[in-house]
């Protein structure tokens with residue numbers, strides 16, 4: 184194989200260099216089509232993406248505005264490329280036009296320029312380069328451009344997988360940093376505590392303890408929530424004790440797991456006993472943890488509180504619960520990604536841990552080996568004003584996708 188493969192790799196890389204202007208132009212155009220989520224109006228961006236996929240010769244279908252392109256060559260493994268075209272909203276404080284696609288100093292500006300339209304552009308042009316280079320991949324390459332990622336992915340990647348529209352052995356997913364392949368991903372839990380109490384006059388019938396209280400006394404839900412908050416703060420102290428063994432990028436602060444006390448609502452007036460209190464938290468899990476044991480810790484604590492306090496009316500909801508995942512670094516797919524990454528960057532690239540959740544877990548939960556690599560860097564203002572992508576990163580990501588498909592579906 185050696186020499187033959189090296190030759191093919193060169194041809195494909197040259198193709199991508201030749202397509203540079205075309206890639207930049209397409210990327211500016213896709214940025215110029217707003218696809219903020221919410222509201223999630225994807226008709227135009229889906230049409231634009233599907234048209235391009237058709238142009239390069241993919242067999243396409245669109246399922247609820249999610250675009251799928253397929254390239255099939257005989258039997259073999261199936262590799263999925265997954266990028267999302269929905270973006271967070273483009274708010275004020277931009278000095279550039281968020282839907283302008285302006286170029287300055289080797290950067291393309293706009294909402295989604297990096298997160299994650301860059302990966303939609305990269306995966307499509309990677310496929311085009313393979314086709315134009317006359318590469319005959321064995322097996323199937325599925326190129327997906329989905330919506331809804333920024334709100335959890337239920338109507339995007341999850342929908343395509345659960346309805347059986349797509350399935351595969353492996354997935355290369357954008358939506359992450361660019362310098363390393365990410366073979367280890369953190370988990371996520373969203374937890375809501377809702378306490379119901381009894382309102383009353385804050386001065387006349389406050390929530391006092393026995394023997395001072397009577398049937399008119401209020402039940403103060405903010406005070407009760409304090410116990411939950413103190414428990415979570417203590418849990419964080421425990422989390423400080425377990426550092427992940429998986430390598431992170433140099434500037435990452437995600438060595439440990441953490442309960443983020445994100446939102447609290449409760450009370451109506453300064454003179455009234457609050458009868459409702461809600462607390463929303465998010466937890467990031469390192470690969471050494473699992474959602475079940477954290478869930479058990481929390482529910483056990485709440486059960487114990489209830490047993491001690493008959494007035495405590497509390498509900499715990501965990502609407503999102505995603506496990507951390509780690510790949511087998513020796514698999515064919517991992518090796519293909521690693522090799523491609525090393526060809527492009529001309530240095531050894533070990534797998535790293537990426538903690539924030541993405542659409543990756545939808546694939547991982549179904550046993551589809553998933554590796555993340557995108558165009559993100561600390562400075563490119565993803566989810567902030569003046570988001571941009573470095574053109575060099577866009578091109579390199581395109582190359583990485585192409586070489587991975589070439590090396591894996593050989």
Ligand SMILES: [Zn+2]
Pocket residue numbers: 267298299332358
């Ligand atoms: Zn994203």
